[in-house]
Amino acid sequence: MSAEPTYTGITRRQFLKGGAITPIAFMLAGSGVATVYLRPADAQGFTLRPPGAIAAKRFLSACIRCGKCAQACPYRSIRMAGGEAGIGIGTPLITPREMPCYLCSDLPCIKACPSGALDKELKEIEKIRMGTAVIIDRESCLSIRGLRCEVCYRQCPLIDKAITIEPRHNTRTGEHTIMEPVVHKEKCVGCGICENSCVLPKPVIVVQKSVETQKDSYEF
Amino acid sequence: MSSKWWIIRLSVQLTILALIASPLLGMTFFQGNLAAADLFGVPLADPRAFMQALIGGNVFVLSYLGSALLVATFYFILGGRSFCGWICPVGLITELGDKLRSRLGSGEAIMPLTANRYTLGLVLLVVAATGVPLFEVFSPIGIVSRAITFASFMPLLLLAAILLVEIAVARRVWCRSLCPLGGFYSILARFSPVRIGFIESRCTHCDDCLCVCPVEEVLLPSLKQGAEQIFSGDCNRCLACIDCCPAKALKISLFYKKRCAENIFVSRRLLMKRIANSMLLLSAVVLLAFIPPAFADEQPELDLAADAKKSSGNPPAIPHAVKPEQDGEACNSCHRTGVKNAQPTTHPDRLNCTSCHVQGEVKKAKKAAPKGKIK
Numbered sequence: 060m061s062a063e064p065t066y067t068g069i070t071r072r073q074f075l076k077g078g079a080i081t082p083i084a085f086m087l088a089g090s091g092v093a094t095v096y097l098r099p100a101d102a103q104g105f106t107l108r109p110p111g112a113i114a115a116k117r118f119l120s121a122c123i124r125c126g127k128c129a130q131a132c133p134y135r136s137i138r139m140a141g142g143e144a145g146i147g148i149g150t151p152l153i154t155p156r157e158m159p160c161y162l163c164s165d166l167p168c169i170k171a172c173p174s175g176a177l178d179k180e181l182k183e184i185e186k187i188r189m190g191t192a193v194i195i196d197r198e199s200c201l202s203i204r205g206l207r208c209e210v211c212y213r214q215c216p217l218i219d220k221a222i223t224i225e226p227r228h229n230t231r232t233g234e235h236t237i238m239e240p241v242v243h244k245e246k247c248v249g250c251g252i253c254e255n256s257c258v259l260p261k262p263v264i265v266v267q268k269s270v271e272t273q274k275d276s277y278e279f
Numbered sequence: 280m281s282s283k284w285w286i287i288r289l290s291v292q293l294t295i296l297a298l299i300a301s302p303l304l305g306m307t308f309f310q311g312n313l314a315a316a317d318l319f320g321v322p323l324a325d326p327r328a329f330m331q332a333l334i335g336g337n338v339f340v341l342s343y344l345g346s347a348l349l350v351a352t353f354y355f356i357l358g359g360r361s362f363c364g365w366i367c368p369v370g371l372i373t374e375l376g377d378k379l380r381s382r383l384g385s386g387e388a389i390m391p392l393t394a395n396r397y398t399l400g401l402v403l404l405v406v407a408a409t410g411v412p413l414f415e416v417f418s419p420i421g422i423v424s425r426a427i428t429f430a431s432f433m434p435l436l437l438l439a440a441i442l443l444v445e446i447a448v449a450r451r452v453w454c455r456s457l458c459p460l461g462g463f464y465s466i467l468a469r470f471s472p473v474r475i476g477f478i479e480s481r482c483t484h485c486d487d488c489l490c491v492c493p494v495e496e497v498l499l500p501s502l503k504q505g506a507e508q509i510f511s512g513d514c515n516r517c518l519a520c521i522d523c524c525p526a527k528a529l530k531i532s533l534f535y536k537k538r539c540a541e542n543i544f545v546s547r548r549l550l551m552k553r554i555a556n557s558m559l560l561l562s563a564v565v566l567l568a569f570i571p572p573a574f575a576d577e578q579p580e581l582d583l584a585a586d587a588k589k590s591s592g593n594p595p596a597i598p599h600a601v602k603p604e605q606d607g608e609a610c611n612s613c614h615r616t617g618v619k620n621a622q623p624t625t626h627p628d629r630l631n632c633t634s635c636h637v638q639g640e641v642k643k644a645k646k647a648a649p650k651g652k653i654k
Contacts, residue, residue: 120412121336123328125315141431146416173315175338193608
């Protein structure tokens with residue numbers, strides 16, 4: 060041991076470790092955090108939440124991201140958001156075009172939610188306000204163009220309440236009727252079944268933010 | 280040197296991972312993850328997540344409080360950060376990472392243990408001030424569980440970053456010093472009745488226990504001053520020290536033992552300080568729950584009357600026919616960007632168009648040339 064030279068500077072190994080690996084590790088950590096996390100929860104526009112979800116900002120902190128609602132959903136409509144959702148990472152959402160909410164009468168997702176992010180007092184299907192259906196592209200809607208489509212109307216779980224058919228004269232042909240589907244926002248629960256069932260490749264009826272926000276019973 | 284406790288602990292850790300994965304195989308006795316779960320119908324919940332949902336979301340569910348208290352009691356009895364040592368899947372992963380690190384001989388830097396109290400405080404402050412649940416967003420525990428149950432693998436990048444920092448820079452820095460959940464359990468389970476006991480007469484001061492302990496600071500009062508028990512709440516209860524001690528100087532000891540004489544004065548003062556600190560933290564949490572989250576409010580109710588007064592002139596009348604139901608998005612489909620020469624609106628977010636814009640005179644449309652059938 061005594062013959063060993065006493066070298067007090069840094070070795071090549073230490074230099075590489077400190078000079079190369081450490082900055083790379085911090086860069087990876089930083090860029091991972093920045094790209095995945097530093098964006099608002101609604102960076103991708105309106106997010107359709109499960110039934111009974113309380114108002115958006117409060118929902119983000121009331122939801123503890125346990126995934127029990129998704130596991131309780133019999134249709135696998137609810138999925139958990141990944142990093143693309145920004146600070147909404149791990150929160151439940153519904154993509155109607157993949158699988159809409161079929162409004163189970165016993166609402167298993169609400170029963171599964173432990174924290175009250177989905178309002179436990181909500182028992183009636185009609186009081187759900189997840190969003191509201193909107194016909195965003197009247198130019199393309201087959202029914203409004205004069206064809207007998209009306210699929211959204213037939214599929215709507217609140218048929219003749221949330222979507223009605225308003226017949227009017229087809230002035231273009233002069234002798235037919237246009238059976239126009241009309242969404243009644245005060246009745247629509249925003250389940251997304253119409254968006255899911257729209258026959259066009261790009262749905263003309265989609266669920267958007269509802270004017271009326273979901274009432275909840277936990278405010279104190 | 281035995282590995283009895285390590286094998287038991289590893290099997291518990293793997294059982295937890297299997298439980299989280301069990302719904303994938305169609306089994307229903309376990310649902311959820313470590314934030315909240317149902318195990319054989321018993322609701323369990325992370326007490327820290329409960330606190331944060333209360334502060335940030337202003338939600339309160341009695342059954343949720345019950346399940347959070349149940350879990351809190353469980354960890355209080357087991358003591359220390361037993362969650363970190365026995366349950367947490369991230370703990371398992373970083374432990375394996377640490378084995379690799381000690382083989383590589385890199386990342387010797389250590390951060391003080393107590394930093395996690397401050398990260399816990401930071402997380403609670405942020406959620407109170409902004410409504411952003413900081414820990415839930417970054418939590419590698421949630422990321423790992425969701426990667427297992429919902430196959431969302433992208434966020435695992437964060438875990439990889441943590442692992443890399445722990446291997447290359449600072450030894451187990453996330454688990455030891457940064458994880459707010461660890462800080463929470465250190466505070467919660469400080470006075471638990473199950474502890475590691477120390478028999479000074481047997482100790483040979485070989486310091487093997489210091490080498491295996493992930494939080495070796497907690498052993499120092501015993502080794503240096505002969506304290507009969509390990510008091511620190513930061514002890515992981517991983518029992519690695521009991522496994523490795525060649526002299527069997529460490530054991531599990533129940534209830535509170537008297538501390539050694541020279542320690543009493545110091546530790547009583549320290550005890551009072553700690554109690555005062557935890558009372559402060561508790562009162563801070565209670566206070567925070569009542570601060571209305573500043574940015575967490577809903578979209579402000581539109582004051583339509585005040586809004587109308589601000590704008591000059593009357594809102595323009597609608598120069599074309601509208602149906603009674605035609606409103607909001609239906610108008611926006613042309614007026615948002617101005618297709619078909621429609622005037623683009625400055626306020627596409629207000630969806631009750633016809634409550635201000637009244638039906639004006641309808642211009643007679645030019646008779647279009649009849650299409651289709653020609654007679």
